[in-house]
Amino acid sequence: MGKKTATILFIGDVVGKPGLQMVSHMLKGLISKHSVDFVICNGENAHNGKGMSREALHQLREAGVNVISGGNHTWNNFNFFDTLKTDPHVLRPQNYPKGAYGKGFGIYPLSDGLGDIAVINLQGRTFMSPIECPFRTADWVIKQVKEKTRCIVVDMHAEATAEKIALGWYLEGRVSAVVGTHTHVQTADERILPRGTGYCSDVGMTGPHHSVIGMQIKSATDRFLFQTPHKYECAEDDVHLSAVLLQLDPETGKATGIERIFYPEFDRGSIL
Numbered sequence: 001m002g003k004k005t006a007t008i009l010f011i012g013d014v015v016g017k018p019g020l021q022m023v024s025h026m027l028k029g030l031i032s033k034h035s036v037d038f039v040i041c042n043g044e045n046a047h048n049g050k051g052m053s054r055e056a057l058h059q060l061r062e063a064g065v066n067v068i069s070g071g072n073h074t075w076n077n078f079n080f081f082d083t084l085k086t087d088p089h090v091l092r093p094q095n096y097p098k099g100a101y102g103k104g105f106g107i108y109p110l111s112d113g114l115g116d117i118a119v120i121n122l123q124g125r126t127f128m129s130p131i132e133c134p135f136r137t138a139d140w141v142i143k144q145v146k147e148k149t150r151c152i153v154v155d156m157h158a159e160a161t162a163e164k165i166a167l168g169w170y171l172e173g174r175v176s177a178v179v180g181t182h183t184h185v186q187t188a189d190e191r192i193l194p195r196g197t198g199y200c201s202d203v204g205m206t207g208p209h210h211s212v213i214g215m216q217i218k219s220a221t222d223r224f225l226f227q228t229p230h231k232y233e234c235a236e237d238d239v240h241l242s243a244v245l246l247q248l249d250p251e252t253g254k255a256t257g258i259e260r261i262f263y264p265e266f267d268r269g270s271i272l
């Protein structure tokens with residue numbers, strides 16, 4: 001008897017070398033522990049904390065990541081443009097204006113004859129660049145992919161929780177899961193919406209948490225204190241892995257399970 005569900009691991013924003021090392025260190029074990037069929041990871045901050053690079057792509061692929069999604073920082077490293085244009089395993093939000101390098105969705109084979117999976121990368125507009133509408137873009141992409149597969153996972157890279165929740169409800173019953181990225185703080189609202197769409201507002205950051213969302217604390221506090229630009233320096237310490245594990249019915253594309261992973265847990269002291 002074959003495996004009945006497709007297990008998808010979505011790893012939240014990988015930040016810099018510490019995040020990459022964590023993925024290299026943990027992923028093979030997670031894949032075998034949970035019988036993971038397909039791994040998606042948001043990598044827009046993998047290159048020294050901002051942007052993507054060929055080296056980061058290579059490291060993530062070697063570790064077992066199938067698709068690397070992106071966001072507003074995807075274009076920060078100009079040396080990555082050629083790869084962004086040509087590598088089918090790298091995505092950037094689909095709703096950027098026509099002509100922006102890269103592509104925003106793809107269809108990939110799952111392991112063990114489970115069929116295919118479509119991955120769609122979108123970006124929000126609230127407190128972010130005024131790009132095309134992510135909702136209408138999602139409608140368009142779903143039309144392109146739905147004849148080929150019912151398993152559709154959306155990475156909604158967005159600042160505002162409400163915009164992500166709205167997209168979750170808008171796509172409810174039409175996609176397998178909507179998971180958020182970009183804020184680098186994992187939300188504890190993972191659930192399956194009534195019509196079978198897995199949802200989590202933000203998967204969180206895989207990277208250094210002794211930081212301000214991945215950035216060295218002093219540079220970040222100086223930005224707020226002086227309201228002037230300060231050099232971005234990636235932090236190094238207290239590295240955690242943030243992810244969401246999804247179980248999908250490969251026939252219907254419906255989510256049957258969603259589980260949040262944050263490893264290791266934060267030290268919360270003791271209240272007893």
Ligand SMILES: [Fe+2]
Pocket residue numbers: 044071072073157182
């Ligand atoms: Fe971002």
